[in-house]
Amino acid sequence: MRTAFDFTPYRRSTVGFDRLFNLLEAGAREEDGYPPFDIQKIDGDNFRITVAVAGFRPEDIEIVAHQNLLTVTGKRADDADKGEYIHRGIAARAFERRFQLADFIEVGAATFEHGLLSIEMKRVVPEAMKPRRIEIGGSASTKRLGETKEKDTEPA
Structure with a gap:
């Protein structure tokens, strides 16, 4: 198939x-589905990405936001006291997870708690891109762009 x-x-x-x-x-x-993650919509303009990074410390993880791309990279430092493992089920491999962001999404704070990395994001639409209401004027009060009333009130 x-x-x-x-x-x-x-x-x-x-x-x-x-x-x-x-x-x-x-x-x-x-x-590759590693590491697993959740994307949560908090409210209309706020979002949170939560990445499960068990076995990593905050200093092992790098978060980079560039234009419309968020990259989360993890690389564990070599443990000096490795010891002998009978079974190693917690993944320790390096990873890079990329998230495509929509326009006007700004990445905010990141927190690390209980093996979960949470990254807060917010949609911030510039004023120029927001819809605005245009008032309709009558024919008597119609002015062209750039004209002022001073032109009409100058002495003759």
Whole structure:
């Protein structure tokens, strides 16, 4: 059974959707589910990503937010007192987990508690991008952009 999907025919007939197809292809390539994570919507504009990083310390983890990409990387330092293990079930391998962020998502604080890394995020839409109501003026009060009333009140 074929698990990959070929987007080539769609790329030829669309303009400006390259980023969307790249995201779909990258998501299909992501096979490893390590480390597991949750994405939670706190309210309308606040989100939280929680990554299960048992066996790691906060200094073993790096969080980088760049444009629309959040990268969480973990690499355990070598333990000096390794000892002899009969069974080692807690994963200790290095990882890199990437999250594609939507436009206007800002990454906030990160906390580490009980083997869970929580990263707070908030959608902050700039004022210029928010919808605004435009008042409709009558024909007597219609002015063009840049005109002022001083022009109408100058002495003749």
